[in-house]
Structure formats: structure tokens, C-alpha cells
Amino acid sequence: MAYVLEIERDSFSHPWNESSFREELRRGEISRCVVIEEGSEEPGLIAGFILAWMVADELHITNLAVTPEMRRKGIAVFLLTHLLDMAAEEAATWCTLEVRVSNAAARSLYKRFGFREVGVREGYYIDGEDAVVLGLAL
């Protein structure tokens, strides 16, 4: 958990705290996550993670982050590919998520996977920034 929180703090202006993660993962019937280890000798050291909810046939991505030192090495592509494959195996037909309008890196990543803009949530984030809602048919 310590490494997850560290990556989260390094990645977001308004990071989730430990209880947010625990609450997210407690809902075992709907929560899904993929974590990638760093491959070093240090046990539990991770390079990134992705979290989602699976509700009926919809996968909703709630969090994705890669440690800053390991970015642009394909880790987010790996995490997202793995999660989408898992969801497709569970018969999910649709994937959605929200992303900050200003988050060019993440928007470019999702575009690569074929996500399309399906709406805008005005003032969605705590600081008032809008969210773009993206969708992908699986």
C-alpha cells in the first residue's frame, strides 16, 4: 500500500488517501485492479496500477498511475491491455472513464486504444476542472 500511495501522491494534484483505496478494493464483487511490479529485489515495489469497477457489462476505470521514473516505457499500455482483456473475458461490452481536459498524456494514451469522447462533465473535479467522458466498445 505504501508504494501505491507514493505513486498516487506523485501523480495527482488531489490524490486518493489510504482509506479511498481500501474502500475501493473492499468492494470485491465489483472492484478490479492490475498492478505491475518493478522487478527489483525489493518486495512489493511497484511501477504502476490501474483500478476499475465492473458493473453489469460495463467496466469503469477509476484510477491509473505509473511512477514518474518509469513513464514512457509502455507500462500504462500493459496495465490497460491487461484490464481490458480481463473485462472482455467477463463479458464486459463497454468501458468508460473520466479524464481531466488538461491531461494530454492520458488522453493520448486512451486515444491510442480507440476511446471516443462521449461527453463532458463540467466542474467534475474538486478544483473545478471539467472531465471528458471517454467510452470504448469492447
Ligand SMILES: CC(C)(COP(=O)(O)OP(=O)(O)OC[C@H]1O[C@@H](n2cnc3c(N)ncnc32)[C@H](O)[C@@H]1OP(=O)(O)O)[C@@H](O)C(=O)NCCC(=O)NCCS
Ligand atoms: C498517463 C500515464 C498513466 C501514462 O503512463 P505511461 O506508462 O508513461 O504510458 P505509456 O508509456 O504506456 O505510453 C503510452 C502512450 O500514452 C501516451 N503518452 C504517455 N505519456 C505521454 C506524455 N507525457 N505526453 C504525451 N503522450 C503521452 C503516448 O501516446 C504513449 O505512446 P508513445 O510512448 O508510443 O508515444 C502516466 O503519465 C501517469 O501516471 N500520469 C499521472 C496520472 C494520470 O494522469 N493518470 C490517468 C488519469 S485518467
